[in-house]
Amino acid sequence: MKHISLIFTLALLLLLTACSTTRRVPSDEVLYTGLQGVKYNPDGEGSKNLPEGMTAGIKAAVNVKANKYTFTPKLRIPVGLWIYNNVNPEAKGLKGWIYRKFASEPILVSDVRPEVRVKMIDEILDNNGYFRGYSNYTLNQGKNKKKGSLSYTVVTGPAYTLDSISLLPDTCHLCHLIDSVASADKYLRTGSRYCTDSLSVVRNRIANALRNRGYYYFRPDYIEYLADSIQDPQHIALRLTLAENTPATARKRWKTGNVTIYAFRPDGGGTPDTIPTSRGTIIQMQPSRLRHEIIPECVIFRRGRYLSARSMDVTQTRLSRLGIFNAISIDVAPDTLAEDPTLNVAVSCTFDIPLEASIEVNATSKSNSYIGPGVTFNVTNRNLFGGGEQLNVALTGSYEWQTGTSGGKHSSVFNSYEIGLNSSLAFPRLIAPRFIPRRNRNLNWTRFALGADLLNRPHYFKLAKFNASVNYDWSPSRYSTATFTPFKLTYTKLMHTTPEFDSITDANRAIALSFRSQYIPSLGYSYNYNRNFGRDNQFSWNFSVMEAGNIFWSIYELCGSKGEKKLFGTPFSQFVKGTTQIVYGRRLGGENWLVSRAAVGVAHAYGNSSEVPYAEQFYVGGANSIRAFTVRSLGPGSYHPPVTVQNGYFDQTGTFKFEFNVEYRFPIMGPVHGATFIDTGNIWLLKNDPSRPGGQLKAHTFFKDLAVGTGAGLRLDLSMIVVRADLGIGIHAPYDTGKRGYYNMESFKKSLAFHLAIGYPF
Numbered sequence: 001m002k003h004i005s006l007i008f009t010l011a012l013l014l015l016l017t018a019c020s021t022t023r024r025v026p027s028d029e030v031l032y033t034g035l036q037g038v039k040y041n042p043d044g045e046g047s048k049n050l051p052e053g054m055t056a057g058i059k060a061a062v063n064v065k066a067n068k069y070t071f072t073p074k075l076r077i078p079v080g081l082w083i084y085n086n087v088n089p090e091a092k093g094l095k096g097w098i099y100r101k102f103a104s105e106p107i108l109v110s111d112v113r114p115e116v117r118v119k120m121i122d123e124i125l126d127n128n129g130y131f132r133g134y135s136n137y138t139l140n141q142g143k144n145k146k147k148g149s150l151s152y153t154v155v156t157g158p159a160y161t162l163d164s165i166s167l168l169p170d171t172c173h174l175c176h177l178i179d180s181v182a183s184a185d186k187y188l189r190t191g192s193r194y195c196t197d198s199l200s201v202v203r204n205r206i207a208n209a210l211r212n213r214g215y216y217y218f219r220p221d222y223i224e225y226l227a228d229s230i231q232d233p234q235h236i237a238l239r240l241t242l243a244e245n246t247p248a249t250a251r252k253r254w255k256t257g258n259v260t261i262y263a264f265r266p267d268g269g270g271t272p273d274t275i276p277t278s279r280g281t282i283i284q285m286q287p288s289r290l291r292h293e294i295i296p297e298c299v300i301f302r303r304g305r306y307l308s309a310r311s312m313d314v315t316q317t318r319l320s321r322l323g324i325f326n327a328i329s330i331d332v333a334p335d336t337l338a339e340d341p342t343l344n345v346a347v348s349c350t351f352d353i354p355l356e357a358s359i360e361v362n363a364t365s366k367s368n369s370y371i372g373p374g375v376t377f378n379v380t381n382r383n384l385f386g387g388g389e390q391l392n393v394a395l396t397g398s399y400e401w402q403t404g405t406s407g408g409k410h411s412s413v414f415n416s417y418e419i420g421l422n423s424s425l426a427f428p429r430l431i432a433p434r435f436i437p438r439r440n441r442n443l444n445w446t447r448f449a450l451g452a453d454l455l456n457r458p459h460y461f462k463l464a465k466f467n468a469s470v471n472y473d474w475s476p477s478r479y480s481t482a483t484f485t486p487f488k489l490t491y492t493k494l495m496h497t498t499p500e501f502d503s504i505t506d507a508n509r510a511i512a513l514s515f516r517s518q519y520i521p522s523l524g525y526s527y528n529y530n531r532n533f534g535r536d537n538q539f540s541w542n543f544s545v546m547e548a549g550n551i552f553w554s555i556y557e558l559c560g561s562k563g564e565k566k567l568f569g570t571p572f573s574q575f576v577k578g579t580t581q582i583v584y585g586r587r588l589g590g591e592n593w594l595v596s597r598a599a600v601g602v603a604h605a606y607g608n609s610s611e612v613p614y615a616e617q618f619y620v621g622g623a624n625s626i627r628a629f630t631v632r633s634l635g636p637g638s639y640h641p642p643v644t645v646q647n648g649y650f651d652q653t654g655t656f657k658f659e660f661n662v663e664y665r666f667p668i669m670g671p672v673h674g675a676t677f678i679d680t681g682n683i684w685l686l687k688n689d690p691s692r693p694g695g696q697l698k699a700h701t702f703f704k705d706l707a708v709g710t711g712a713g714l715r716l717d718l719s720m721i722v723v724r725a726d727l728g729i730g731i732h733a734p735y736d737t738g739k740r741g742y743y744n745m746e747s748f749k750k751s752l753a754f755h756l757a758i759g760y761p762f
Contacts, residue, residue: 021078022106022146023085029146030109034066036140036151050156053197054128061120062152064112067104080104109139114150121154129194129236131229132157160194163235168242174215174251175242178223181209182240194236199225214253214306216332216343222246249334256307257335257342261295263288264350266326280345288351289386297429298322299347307332307343319349321443322388322428326352354383374398374418388428396420416458422451432472444474460501461515464493479531485546490520491570492613508691514614514653519572522548538585538595548616549574553607565608574608577601577616579657583762591673593665597762601657604686618657618683620707623755624762625659626679628709628728630753635683636695637705640735654683656697658706661762665715673715677726680708682734694735708732709753715760722760728753 022031038058040050067081084103087095114137125133133156141148165188168175182188185205187198203220210218221243228237259280264270270285279296280303298318300311312330319328327350335342360376374397381391399417424447431446453465469488475481494517497505505512524546532538549572556565564571579601586594605612622631636654659681668674682705684697694701713726730751737744745751 021081021085022144025106025108025146030139030141030148031146032064032066032107032109032112033147033149035063036149038062038152038154040154041156051128051193051195054124057124058121058152058154061124062114062117062150064107064117067107081106109148109150112150114139114152118152121152125154125156127196129160130156130158131160158234160229160234160236162188162190162192162194162238163232164237165190166237166239168240173253174210177210177213177215178206178240178242181206188238194227194238208309211309213308214255215250216254216307216309217247217249217252219250222250252341254307254334254341254343255338256301256303256305257338257344259299259301259303259345259347261299261347262349263290263295264348266351266353280347289354289383290351291385291387294322294387295319295349301345307345312345315347318443319347323390324352324354324383324388325349352382354381356380356382384425390426390428391423392426393423394421396422416456418453418455420451420453422449422453424449430472430474445472447471447473457501458498460498461494462496463515464495466491466493480527480529482528483526485522485524488520488522488524490522491518492520492615493517508689510611510689510691511614513609513611514617517570518609518613519567519570520548520613520616521552521567521572522546523551536587538583540583542581543579545576545578547576548572549608550576572608573605573613575603575605575612575616577603577612581762591665591667595663595665595762597659597661599657599659599681602686603655605655612655614653617653617655619653620657620659620681620683623724623726623757626681626707626709626728627677627711627713627726627755627761628679628730628751628753629707629733634707634734635705636685636689636692637682637697638694638701638734638736639692652683654695655686656684658682663761668714671717673717675713675715675726676711677713678708678710679728680706682707705734706732707734721758724755724757724760726755726757726761728755 025031040055067078080102081104083099084105087099087103089099089103090096091099118135118137121135122133125131125135133154135152135154138151138153139148140151167179167182170176170179182202185202187195187202192198200220203223206223207218207220222245224241224243226239226241228239229235231237261280261282263282263284265285265288270288273284273286275282275284275292277292277296279299280301282290282292282295284290299315300318301307301315316328316330319325327348329348331346331348332343333346335344356379358378358380360378361373376394376396378392378394380393383389384391397417397419426448427446428443429446430444447470449467449469449471451467455463455465457463467488467490470486472484472486473481494515505515524544526542526544528540528542530540552567552572553565553574566572579599581597581599583595583597585596588594601618603612603616603618619632620626620635621629621633625631626634632652635652639652641652659679661677661679661681663675663677665673665675684705685692685695686697688696694705708731709728710731711726711728713724715725716723729748730745730753732742733744737746739746
């Protein structure tokens, strides 16, 4: 049967290739088989020095796709075209269905209209200053005169440059302002190449500058250029003028008049309530909740000042960021009673429904073989006190069970559950001293959070966790954001343990200390800097630092307390922790990117603690780390749990982390993208732990302790969400695998790790 199937397939392929694909092509037509290429300057210097935008425009103008082909390892078969030519369109039954479903009409050379595309190329040449350039096309045919491809030849000739630039006469404020903006523009320089796109950019910049200086009705179309290429060969004398149809309203400089803010109910109706403020008059439809000062804080118009289009954009952005309106519009109208040209401003805001509830259902699969569903129920009030305050209450629950067997026995059906209740109250402003730098154009937040979680691992422990915190979020600069946590108190209570978990902690005192019941009073600061340098370079830097217990320890010391210090009868942790990460992306052409990341983390316990809490220690491996290894399967250092120790991942945390990743990202087809990557890194201990030999950070073993992996992956980029699948391949493990050499993986099969995740790894 295998041989019969192969013979049948080969026979079908031969039949498809033997049948004509031009049977129904008219005698005076030629089947278009594709673009063969575009050749630039055959007698000149080639296309390397031509503007990239121009060559891209020419390619887009001539790049017409031919009929689709089905690819096989050995053959290219135009299945749709073959069906169109060889199946009766009037057929019934299966043949008729095949024709209607898969047949594709032939794309002819006459459909491509190459003579029109040559005119398009000539227009592109003229728009880019190559007035002596020209183009033509060639129909390439082989033995079958019913088929042919197209190729184009482009002769650019010399580029025309700007020889002189004449601006408007400085007779009024409008002309003076236009001249000042134009003279500072980089595109209007003598010696630069003539390009209509560049001149259009200059017009837009002039119009934007004028609209931000009171000339609200000015448009780019009111700027015109007169170009003379006759006086001096290959040079352009350019003159900038105002269009004759420029209306009087566009020539006037308008001031801001009355500012009125309307606050409408989401369902309409209501009784108007007029509230005068320093920034304008608020007309609020009652009943509705709104603090009277919250809108004036967002409105930046000033009566008597010149109206700015930027003021309108910033005002609308600030109002939308409050999160309490579902529609915002700003309209202006001339004030006919004012002596000077004046525009009255009307800001219309429609309240959104303040209460929102949502349910999220998810499923998790962890590296320790735990799987199970989870659910989160969220309730949010986006306008609690009438000033955009957001109250969020989230109830989360999940349960997991372990697949497979353990010690020859099947695991229990219900293995683990987690329940959490977390709430936060956020104010859209900084309730903090004024010395903290902030940018008014961005919304700043003060957040109060309170939460509790209960984690139950029936085979090991039951752990309760309570936390309370205060956070300030603001933007100190255009490209950066910062978060300051002046107070955070976390309390962990180990409520119950099993003999199996006790045996793990008895064998490792460091693990026992990191899991003990304790308070973690801390404060911290994090800073994020993100910036794009042009279209080809992306850079981000993240930095965070936190300290725990130092303030409490100092107070106890001042009061004369010695030895271990406790808070409400329970010890509190004392440590410092810092992390930093740099990500740099470089475009290699098109949508091909080379992205690299370097990350370092350090944590150190002292004073009232001998170990950093388990939740604050570092680990590596997994979908966003070293992808050739699963989560918590590396380190610290060259340490590796013995095979006889089950669930050894409790040991595989550290107080120093280093990671370095390089990833090449490229498009495949549509939203499907691909990637190849190399990851390296590990975790170490800053203090020696005899129960984990080889785990301490040492300079002479640092590079030997680095785990290395490579791999490839696919990404489904749907703009709103990115679904990622990565297959990691181990190259070097830092621990003894029984194999010699740098490539010391036990086997290729065991060196593979598959990860399915959401979002890019960095």
